[in-house]
Amino acid sequence: MALKVVIAGMGSRGKDWVREVTAAPAFQLAGCSDIDQNVLQEAAGTLNIPQQSCFLNLQEAIEQTNCDAVIVATSADCHTQACNAALSRRVAVLVEKPFTSNLKDAVAIVSLAERQGTPLVVAQNFRYLRAFRTVKRLIGDGVLGRIGIVTCQYYAAPHQMAASLAGLQNSVLWGMGVHHLDALRYVLGKEVTGVAAESFTLPWGELPPGASLQVLLSFADEIRASYTATYESSGHQFFERGQEFYARFVGELATLHVFQRWLILCENGKLPRLVRRGARKLTEERIILDQFERALVEGVEPDCSGRDNLQTMAVVEACLRSASERRWINPQELLNDCR
Ligand SMILES: NC(=O)c1ccc[n+]([C@@H]2O[C@H](COP(=O)([O-])OP(=O)(O)OC[C@H]3O[C@@H](n4cnc5c(N)ncnc54)[C@H](O)[C@@H]3O)[C@@H](O)[C@H]2O)c1
Known part of the structure; x- marks a missing residue:
């Protein structure tokens, strides 16, 4: 059965992820979230996302869709809050770069994910x-x-x-x-x-x-x-x-x-x-989604994991x-x- 994904942040990058998730057979788009009603409506119209799958609040999106994973494509200063909202509910996270706005938050999120036993991947697609x-x-x-x-x-x-x-x-x-x-x-x-x-x-x-x-x-x-x-x-x-x-x-x-x-x-x-x-x-995003799937289904550590990304955040x-x-x-x- 396809893994249900909510995408947080419907700016240009969030819309890229909608297209990638829709093209990946292992995943199914369960919902989209943006705190800006206009951005959410524009994305829903452009990408044919049904109204009932659009949410102004990420927590609500996670709870109502009962999703397996969240892709965080919000503006960078909101990544920490969005990652915590998902991981604290044992929902896997694929977060856009930069992982967080500071190293301390990144370390705290990695340890939350590891305590929860929940996959955490950082979308460093350029590598x-x-x-x-x-x-x-x-x-x-x-x-x-x-x-x-x-x-x-x-x-x-x-x-x-x-x-x-x-x-x-x-x-x-x-x-x-x-x-x-x-x-x-x-x-x-x-x-x-x-x-x-x-x-x-x-x-x-x-x-x-x-x-x-x-x-x-x-x-x-x-x-x-x-x-x-x-x-x-x-x-x-x-x-x-x-x-x-x-x-x-x-x-x-x-x-x-x-x-x-x-x-x-x-x-x-x-x-x-x-x-x-x-x-x-394959697109670089699809390579990352494939790693994310293996982490979710087989428990394989992704090579762009949150823990690996601590080194990038430290630099x-x-x-x-x-x-x-x-x-x-x-x-x-x-x-x-x-x-
Ligand atoms: N990997 C790449 O190649 C690549 C390319 C572009 C952007 N990015 C990253 O993707 C992220 C988004 O970039 P963008 O260009 O789409 O930015 P953007 O500012 O256009 O869009 C971000 C959206 O997130 C929304 N948002 C903010 N807080 C939110 C929350 N708590 N819940 C839901 N939505 C929220 C904002 O309203 C906005 O619409 C950034 O972290 C950026 O660095 C990565």
Whole structure:
């Protein structure tokens, strides 16, 4: 029998999840919830959701539908409250990134889920993009040898964003940074041991402080990384639809470049060659839903579990602390302080 899901938050991301759940045979949409009546009605009309499945209150949605799971796609500052509402009723949770707005809340939610024996997954979909999966495979197969240096850069032209993101301080860290920092952990298979960050907005920028970010990172096993991200790359609107991504992985046997959708492998003594990413057989969201199903039905620990995501949240918190205290911060110490 299909697993019954309620989706909380009917903004653009909540609507994406309605489409994903509807396309996944293991799941069935049991209800939708948004605290904003207009948003709820608009989503219901666009996606043909019956009125009796629409709720202004998440608790009511959970109780009336008797659902197995909740997908939390509310604005980020409401994730904690929504996760608690579901987990305290032993209802499984798949929560959008960023998991929470601070590490302490994330630790408390993971321990609630573990006490309740209830699955908790964080939707870090970027780590499953084909480019990142290909990098992970090449590193895992030893093609690059040991990794020494990683450079990662993201540039977006000023663009229309959800008001809940545009109004935030450190928007690029909460919006895009959390994806890339999580993906770096995932592909390297190593945890971060040091962070030195600067979070700022360009002097002519219109967003709150933190629309741009520069971070130095130390990973375990002496991997050094740098990460730059900005929502302020002016004049870039007509290049690659206004977004640019570049990463370089320098290993003892080879250097791997990732530029947009191209991966170029430069092995010692060989001509550079293009590495194919392969077909996109499943959306990244479907990969996450499949993990969620296995967690619910077979009790298999998902690789994007809430517990795994504590490491990503610790890196995000280390970026914030480092930017405000202007010193290196070790995310592992932040995690130890929360235990
Ligand atoms: N993984 C990705 O690629 C990706 C992409 C976009 C957004 N997101 C994430 O998805 C989430 C939503 O993003 P969005 O762009 O749709 O934001 P949005 O602000 O457009 O929509 C959020 C909606 O949540 C509603 N809401 C707030 N509190 C609620 C509650 N307690 N119960 C029910 N609804 C509530 C708001 O009324 C709003 O309609 C954010 O956490 C964002 O970071 C992830």
